[in-house]
Amino acid sequence: MPLIQVLPPGLVNQIAAGEVVERPASVVKELVENALDAGARSIQVDLEEGGLALVRVADDGSGMEREDAVLSLERHATSKLRDAGGLTTIGTMGFRGEAIPAIASVARMRIDTCPDGKPGSAVGTRISVEGGDVTAVEEVARARGTTIEVRDLFFNTPARRKFMRSTPAESGHCSEAVVRACLARTDVGFTLRSGGRISIVSPAGASTEERAAVAIGREAARALIPVDQERGGVRVHGAITSPDHSAATGRGLYLFVNGRFIRDRALAWAVVRAYAGSLPAGRQPAGVLYLELPLDRVDVNVHPQKLEVRFQDARAATDALHHAVSEALRPSPWLRHAAPGASPIPAVPIAAEPRGDDVADVLSRARAAGGLSCETPPSNSSLPFPVELPRGTAQAEPPSRAVPGYFGSLRYIGPFARTYLVCEAPGGALVVVDQHASHERVLFHRLRESLRARKLEAQPFLVPPVVTLPTATARTVEGALAELAQVGLEVEPFGGDSFAVKSAPAVLGGTAMGPLLGDLAAQLAEAGTSSAVTEALDGLLATMACHAAVRANQDLTREEVRALLDGLDSIDFKARCPHGRPVVAELPIADLERRVGRR
Amino acid sequence: MELKIGIPELTRALARSQGIVEKKSTMPILSHVLLEARSTGELAVSATDLDVSVSGTHAAEVVKEGGIAVSARHLFDIVKSLAGEGKVSLKKTANNHLEVKAGQAEFRLVGLPGEDFPAMPKFEKVPFVPVEPTTVLSLVERTAFAASTDETRYNLNGVFFEPIAGLMRLVATDGHRLSMADAVIEGDFRLKKGVILPRKGISELRKLLSEAVEGAEEKPKGELGFADNSAIFRRPGVVLVMRLIEGSFPDYRQVIPKAGEKVATLGRERLLQVLRRVSLLSSEKSNAVKLELGKGNLRIAAQNPDLGEAREDLPVEYDGEPLKIGFNAKYLIDVLTVLHDADVRLELADDLSPGVVRPSGEAGEHFTAVIMPMRI
Ligand SMILES: Nc1ncnc2c1ncn2[C@@H]1O[C@H](COP(=O)(O)OP(=O)(O)OP(=O)(O)O)[C@@H](O)[C@H]1O
Ligand SMILES: [Mg+2]
Numbered sequence: 005m006p007l008i009q010v011l012p013p014g015l016v017n018q019i020a021a022g023e024v025v026e027r028p029a030s031v032v033k034e035l036v037e038n039a040l041d042a043g044a045r046s047i048q049v050d051l052e053e054g055g056l057a058l059v060r061v062a063d064d065g066s067g068m069e070r071e072d073a074v075l076s077l078e079r080h081a082t083s084k085l086r087d088a089g090g091l092t093t094i095g096t097m098g099f100r101g102e103a104i105p106a107i108a109s110v111a112r113m114r115i116d117t118c119p120d121g122k123p124g125s126a127v128g129t130r131i132s133v134e135g136g137d138v139t140a141v142e143e144v145a146r147a148r149g150t151t152i153e154v155r156d157l158f159f160n161t162p163a164r165r166k167f168m169r170s171t172p173a174e175s176g177h178c179s180e181a182v183v184r185a186c187l188a189r190t191d192v193g194f195t196l197r198s199g200g201r202i203s204i205v206s207p208a209g210a211s212t213e214e215r216a217a218v219a220i221g222r223e224a225a226r227a228l229i230p231v232d233q234e235r236g237g238v239r240v241h242g243a244i245t246s247p248d249h250s251a252a253t254g255r256g257l258y259l260f261v262n263g264r265f266i267r268d269r270a271l272a273w274a275v276v277r278a279y280a281g282s283l284p285a286g287r288q289p290a291g292v293l294y295l296e297l298p299l300d301r302v303d304v305n306v307h308p309q310k311l312e313v314r315f316q317d318a319r320a321a322t323d324a325l326h327h328a329v330s331e332a333l334r335p336s337p338w339l340r341h342a343a344p345g346a347s348p349i350p351a352v353p354i355a356a357e358p359r360g361d362d363v364a365d366v367l368s369r370a371r372a373a374g375g376l377s378c379e380t381p382p383s384n385s386s387l388p389f390p391v392e393l394p395r396g397t398a399q400a401e402p403p404s405r406a407v408p409g410y411f412g413s414l415r416y417i418g419p420f421a422r423t424y425l426v427c428e429a430p431g432g433a434l435v436v437v438d439q440h441a442s443h444e445r446v447l448f449h450r451l452r453e454s455l456r457a458r459k460l461e462a463q464p465f466l467v468p469p470v471v472t473l474p475t476a477t478a479r480t481v482e483g484a485l486a487e488l489a490q491v492g493l494e495v496e497p498f499g500g501d502s503f504a505v506k507s508a509p510a511v512l513g514g515t516a517m518g519p520l521l522g523d524l525a526a527q528l529a530e531a532g533t534s535s536a537v538t539e540a541l542d543g544l545l546a547t548m549a550c551h552a553a554v555r556a557n558q559d560l561t562r563e564e565v566r567a568l569l570d571g572l573d574s575i576d577f578k579a580r581c582p583h584g585r586p587v588v589a590e591l592p593i594a595d596l597e598r599r600v601g602r603r
Numbered sequence: 604m605e606l607k608i609g610i611p612e613l614t615r616a617l618a619r620s621q622g623i624v625e626k627k628s629t630m631p632i633l634s635h636v637l638l639e640a641r642s643t644g645e646l647a648v649s650a651t652d653l654d655v656s657v658s659g660t661h662a663a664e665v666v667k668e669g670g671i672a673v674s675a676r677h678l679f680d681i682v683k684s685l686a687g688e689g690k691v692s693l694k695k696t697a698n699n700h701l702e703v704k705a706g707q708a709e710f711r712l713v714g715l716p717g718e719d720f721p722a723m724p725k726f727e728k729v730p731f732v733p734v735e736p737t738t739v740l741s742l743v744e745r746t747a748f749a750a751s752t753d754e755t756r757y758n759l760n761g762v763f764f765e766p767i768a769g770l771m772r773l774v775a776t777d778g779h780r781l782s783m784a785d786a787v788i789e790g791d792f793r794l795k796k797g798v799i800l801p802r803k804g805i806s807e808l809r810k811l812l813s814e815a816v817e818g819a820e821e822k823p824k825g826e827l828g829f830a831d832n833s834a835i836f837r838r839p840g841v842v843l844v845m846r847l848i849e850g851s852f853p854d855y856r857q858v859i860p861k862a863g864e865k866v867a868t869l870g871r872e873r874l875l876q877v878l879r880r881v882s883l884l885s886s887e888k889s890n891a892v893k894l895e896l897g898k899g900n901l902r903i904a905a906q907n908p909d910l911g912e913a914r915e916d917l918p919v920e921y922d923g924e925p926l927k928i929g930f931n932a933k934y935l936i937d938v939l940t941v942l943h944d945a946d947v948r949l950e951l952a953d954d955l956s957p958g959v960v961r962p963s964g965e966a967g968e969h970f971t972a973v974i975m976p977m978r979i
Contacts, residue, residue, distance in 0.1 A: 453908075461886070461889045461891050461978065463889070463978075464975050464976070465779060466776065466778060466779055466781055466858050467759075467778045510889030510891060510931065511886075513889075516754070516756070517755070574909045
């Protein structure tokens with residue numbers, strides 16, 4: 005017998021499933037895309053246990069004849085592609101004929117479907133499949149359209165099942181899949197129910213902005229600026245947040261190419277670049293951008309989950325995107341209205357149009373306005389001379405001569421670049437302290453110490469702030485209430501995707517809870533609730549410290565500087581600083597003298 | 604435009620504009636003041652950031668009518684530097700330059716055409732209500748400090764004005780504490796519901812009110828009115844217009860506790876001093892102090908693992924059950940600082956429920972501060 009054998013189809017499908025069906029959210033994505041391809045006007049998605057127990061997608065699309073329905077379960081059976089030529093002009097979401105058989109091979113599936121043309125006496129087909137084997141084909145009464153139920157996903161592949169996260173985490177991924185479809189097709193109505201509870205309802209014909217609010221949250225959606233430009237045959241439209249809003253991750257930026265959600269670093273970077281430094285360092289914009297170009301100029305057949313595409317001319321795409329976003333940001337419409345929610349047109353006609361604003365002005369103002377920055381400060385504020393760190397010490401360590409009371413003994417000279425505190429050390433060295441990084445570190449230390457000693461002072465709210473989060477983020481927070489409570493944030497669900505913050509650690513002072521909660525949630529989503537608890541907690545504390553710390557470009561009083569320097573003395577420098585950056589640099593007088601030629 | 608005006612008068616006019624002009628604006632004109640010479644023998648000086656606008660008129664010897672906008676800060680600096688009670692002449696020359704002359708000194712400032720300056724909002728038929736600046740100032744001072752500076756809670760970034768028949772009530776909160784003051788007033792603002800006055804507008808209002816209160820007038824007068832989403836305050840020679848914050852103010856009545864069971868009465872000044880002293884050793888950002896209320900005695904204590912501890916006792920009128928409760932000392936200090944009464948009442952329920960501070964006696968009916976305790 006030859007060693008090499010052709011695999012049986014069941015196993016082939018399971019292997020394909022490994023690529024296509026990563027988690028319940030993949031099932032949601034594939035079924036919803038099929039419904040869209042079938043011309044549905046309204047799509048309903050139901051989940052149980054984050055989709056692990058049940059994913060049901062019901063549509064009012066074309067439906068299938070019995071024969072087609074049976075064929076749809078065959079590998080590489082598709083109605084969307086006929087020949088190789090067709091591969092270059094794919095206008096449908098699907099084209100491989102792989103999704104249904106792959107899902108069917110790792111779950112218990114039931115397809116109910118009924119094609120057009122039989123109003124009233126509608127007789128449809130019901131096909132039951134278990135682990136890829138058809139167990140029954142029957143008649144069923146139903147209206148035009150298709151309902152596909154997928155139960156007990158991965159029941160026959162326990163290894164895969166083990167990789168699944170908690171129910172809230174999986175349901176977060178699923179709602180993210182629905183959100184993407186919502187954004188891709190504003191002309192179609194969507195409903196998502198999770199555990200019987202409605203979590204997304206968006207009627208057909210909603211505006212991009214309305215849909216964007218579901219994806220990026222109401223607060224961020226208020227900061228949206230419309231984008232619409234064409235360049236080099238690529239049209240870019242949608243909306244993007246003004247520099248007033250920013251997030252710690254790029255998850256709020258949704259990019260679509262010819263209606264398909266994709267991930268593409270080069271494109272995302274083109275968007276960030278268009279902000280030309282008006283965003284605080286390391287922060288990302290949110291928004292929804294659609295790229296439209298002739299079908300034959302993109303290859304969609306490059307990624308098993310179709311999350312990537314290949315452009316014939318990648319430069320043209322990034323250029324068009326960069327140009328469109330820059331153009332939208334140029335008039336800086338956000339600068340006129342500080343209060344979010346204020347109507348964009350003043351009720352009293354006293355506003356003259358801003359005339360001849362120079363982009364440089366706009367940007368320098370935005371920069372001056374500052375913001376959170378946990379990354380290296382922008383290069384324009386870096387030191388004009390190289391400051392040497394004492395040899396033999398790790399970057400994050402204080403100068404080697406540091407003794408207890410080192411920071412307290414510094415004589416504060418003044419601020420530099422509104423970001424650094426310039427001081428003189430008793431031995432005659434020039435010491436430069438990064439105000440944000442050092443304060444962040446002090447706060448991080450305090451938070452961690454008081455948490456360890458179980459003495460975290462909590463300041464409850466009299467009027468709790470209510471924070472509305474993007475749907476997927478909201479699900480993450482829902483599943484992480486206990487973790488948040490551990491770091492002193494008492495958060496209660498407040499209906500839908502909203503939460504009330506009942507109490508926060510007192511050291512956070514007047515920190516804005518909305519952005520903080522958003523960043524914490526993003527972090528939790530990335531870490532997953534299962535990861536080592538202490539590590540996750542440290543990460544959360546670091547984020548809280550970062551939010552509460554004084555920012556770069558914030559003027560400090562002498563008293564505040566004193567308190568900060570004294571605070572630095574009380575912390576244990578051997579502990580890793582939350583973001584691993586040095587907070588202080590020292591230039592010994594001898595080095596300075598050598599540099600100016602005195603020695 | 605050409606005119607002559609007294610240096611002190613012009614200094615005062617320009618000083619008013621300094622808080623309003625946008626220092627970092629991208630619209631250069633917003634960092635300017637508009638000067639308008641009128642045939643009525645007046646110089647009008649206006650400043651705006653599009654949300655808050657102030658415009659004042661001042662007697663001047665007008666030679667020629669007209670207007671020009673110039674940098675608010677530079678003109679102010681120049682006029683301030685011109686010592687004495689003398690006069691300064693202002694003249695618009697070609698290319699929108701402003702010539703400033705006083706004695707031997709001469710300046711030429713680059714300006715912008717007056718027409719480019721955003722027009723001051725005009726309102727018709729504003730139902731103005733006469734108000735006493737002293738009364739309004741006192742209401743503002745006892746509430747504005749509690750407003751939030753967290754820009755994401757924009758509906759708390761101001762002071763809530765609620766018209767109640769025969770009363771004018773201001774309320775402000777930052778989410779942790781709340782301050783409410785009211786005063787008897789006659790007149791109808793014809794507002795259907797309460798409105799939120801923005802922090803910046805309030806701070807400008809405060810300046811105009813203090814100006815009035817400290818001025819020479821025997822009984823200073825003012826008028827307050829609301830129209831088109833704006834609040835308007837005017838006095839002879841000056842108008843302030845601020846755009847209201849859109850959004851709804853939280854239902855503040857819900858968070859004001861019913862008369863507490865544990866009520867202590869104590870000297871305000873003494874309590875303030877003790878809090879200031881003890882909080883020297885409370886931790887930097889949280890400012891936590893612990894209050895231990897017992898029969899006839901209140902002990903206030905603070906501790907900080909890095910620094911040490913402090914405590915002080917003070918006499919109170921109290922004979923209820925003992926209670927321990929934590930507070931952010933700053934919240935208490937803020938309230939005690941804006942009050943002028945000799946004695947205050949501290950009304951508490953338990954260590955988790957909000958506490959109330961109000962003047963003892965009758966004045967307590969017109970002021971309420973609510974503070975959420977801290978869990979320490
Ligand atoms: N909801 C639906 N309504 C009508 N027809 C459907 C529906 N879902 C699937 N089909 C039919 O079943 C076929 C197989 O679906 P399947 O998702 O496996 O493949 P595909 O969509 O063609 O390609 P891909 O694997 O890229 O998604 C489709 O080509 C389509 O004809
Ligand atoms: Mg498909």
